[in-house]
Amino acid sequence: MTSTGAALDSRKRYLAYLVPMGAVSAALLVGAVMLLLLDASPLAGVKAMFNGAFGSREALSSTALKATPLLFVGVGITIAFRANVINIGGEGQLVAGGLLSTAVAIGLPDLPAFVMLPAVLLAGMVGGALWGAVPGALKAYYGVNEILSTIMLNVVAVQLMNFLLRGPLIDPGEIERGTRIPQTERLQANADLPLLFGSGRLHIGPLIAILAAVGAYILLWRTPLGYRLRAVGQSADASRYAGIPVKRIVLLALTLSGAVAGLAGAVLVFGSESHRMVTDGSTAGFTGSAGFNGIVAALFGGLHPLWTIPASFLFGGLLVGGNALQRAVQVPSALILALNGLVVVFVVATDRYRKRLRDQAARAAATAATVPALVGNERPPGLAGDDP
């Protein structure tokens, strides 16, 4: 009967939503077991993490700040993945965005903030876009696997950052003093990201990130370009047949994806407490591995820009809580990175199951809608073969 069909349909649909949640819970459970193995009380650990991430105003603003680059990168990854392009180059795109925006801030004279801020943010986007366009073009026109080229460009970006911050962009004071710390001078104050409440550390970065997520949603589902991106993601062959310039769309997907990640680089520089760009020689020193952790957030958000917002705040909280965990129960915060890895593995490994539930729900709904006269448990032929 249709009513049972509909009930089954909605139950399966909810189950499909629950699968990623279950995967994350499983990963966190492994984390609890690891705490036990490390002779730390999981309860005390979880309490310390929760308080460290969400327990106070200060904690909440730390979480928001940590979530910001994750959200930017996550949104960028959503755009690329929807076009079936896998962008592992978030790290490099962050660095490229940070570098170009820093160079612009050093190069431009003192301009009022309402000119300066948009200029440096735009420069960040351009930097990231360039760093995304290279693998995009290589994939579209030369058939180079984008996973590999984006990873290689991460390596190139670190070296470029080290070169620029040790040489051309270094704070002249560092050379005078002979200390030669690879960092820029304190960048001009007109480019500082305004503080959200006039004081404290929380700046407008998280708001920009949320705007970017909303923008990506509108782009993907409310514009012709977004339709084309998603069409190419569904089937490149069918899209080509329909006259969509597939190569250009692939290039555009990685460029846009890089632009959003590059924006995060600018926000990291101009929202930093020292208001300068610093390198410790590694990418993670600048990005905090946001280029990778953003993938985790995007996956947990179901590769949907809007769902990536809460997902980023959750994982931002996890990272901030990790530091509290280290202080409270003396477990290195590297545990959080390991857990993030497990989250990725568990979410991706159960994705097949989630899709099957979703498709079953969709089929049940279609059956209920098109064949209302059908009685009992019978289903029309062709739709019956549910499970392999």
Added chain:
Amino acid sequence: MSKFFAEAVLIATVASGIRLAVPLLVASLGETFGQRSGVLNLGVDGIMLLGAFSGYYAVLQSGNVWLGLLAGIGVGIALGLASAVISVSLLAEQGISGIGVYLFGLGMSDLLFQRLVGTPRPIKSFPKLDIPGLSDIPWVGRMLFRHSVIVYLAFVAIPFSMWVINRTTFGMKIRAVGENPEAADSVGVSVAGVRYATVTIGGTLAGVAGAALAIDLGIFQQNLTNAAGFIAIALVYFGAWRPLGVMAGALLYGFVNSLVLQFKTLGIIPRSWSDIAAMSPAVITILALVLVARRFRQPAALTKPFLRGE
């Protein structure tokens, strides 16, 4: 520069290039098996890091480098099997699941190191082995035949891999499963079985590569591999999925790295430009990827999970 000095520098550069190539070579050979059977394992770097830590820790505790290598093998097998479960049985998207394994290995190796060791302590390295007779040949002897044992083992693995892939029934099954899993399945080859085997081989060799790297350097630190695992994956493409090609890529990478180091110490390039020079291996790899993509075809079923009847 005196002629004698130039000779010594040249020989040292080639010898150190060969040494630097070894971890990449071992990891790439392993990944070649997986990719020929149609599975892209992006978690190599994570497995290498955990292999490196366990190798380092085993040597630190026992003082025996072979126990260290064995620890790397053990970790590699375990993580290789886990990767096989994820990509073969659970049919996960291979472009992403490997990143999870990478992050897990990166975090976990750091966690274990901080917890079990704390401050870095140096360990014993592999014994040197001068091949009798050959090592006395002028120039060549010092370049090729005065290495530590692990270097020879790694290079012996190349012809062995070629033989397995090209000349054995198992190798034929690997290629069949990587090119056309449906056809292989229809004649009774277990696609899942073959892929479990290749991904586990890949994991094992990644674990060995990590342990070899840590023991060779005699040290462990956070993110010791510095993305070597990803470079190893790129080298498989670079080598067009053939062991000899992979070897060429690994050696090129080793030589370029050793040249950059040598230039830096000799002051041939100014210090400030050494970061630019350090980019060259990655840039060369990208260029090579372009060339390979034009000339060679990847295994047809690469990154495509296989489910009977789909």
